[in-house]
Amino acid sequence: MGHEQWERGRRLGIDVGSVRVGVAVCDPDGILASPVATVARDQSADGDATPSDMSEILRYVGEYEAVEIIVGLPINLAGKEGPAAVLIRQYADRLAELAAPVPVLLTDERMSTAAAARRLSERGVRGRRQRAVVDQVAAVEILQGWLDARRAGAVRG
Numbered sequence: 001m002g003h004e005q006w007e008r009g010r011r012l013g014i015d016v017g018s019v020r021v022g023v024a025v026c027d028p029d030g031i032l033a034s035p036v037a038t039v040a041r042d043q044s045a046d047g048d049a050t051p052s053d054m055s056e057i058l059r060y061v062g063e064y065e066a067v068e069i070i071v072g073l074p075i076n077l078a079g080k081e082g083p084a085a086v087l088i089r090q091y092a093d094r095l096a097e098l099a100a101p102v103p104v105l106l107t108d109e110r111m112s113t114a115a116a117a118r119r120l121s122e123r124g125v126r127g128r129r130q131r132a133v134v135d136q137v138a139a140v141e142i143l144q145g146w147l148d149a150r151r152a153g154a155v156r157g
Helices: 052-064 083-099 112-122 127-156
Strands: 011-016 020-026 033-040 068-073 104-108
Touching: 011 052, 011 083, 011 127, 020 052, 020 127, 033 052, 033 127, 052 083, 068 083, 068 127, 083 104, 104 127
Parallel strands: 011 068, 068 104
Antiparallel strands: 011 020, 020 033
């Protein structure tokens, strides 16, 4: 990741959950990630049908003219990929097929949802209100972490 040239443009951050998908976007200079939406996860689409959650993500790709899609990959605390990571890789592969030529990249999302829930709790957002936005905040955590790591790599490299 540290050697490719930085392309100016917006990126979407995606937090894929079993029930909801959080979406975030950054500014064209890749400095600040902001929440966009929480999309209901569509488990019903089969075969060649495009799941409605992916259709919604693709709509945001077009709306924001995204140059990359960053999907959080759940890696456990030991640094290993478990069953959840396999499912996210499958999701990202399908999204990449649909989003082409916009690349879909995976990034370690370790603890992003926990960090998002903690931030919301610190701000007094709890219960049903928290569940409604925690996926967006987790998507922001994923994208901001990726942006910060990318910038740090660009400074060193």
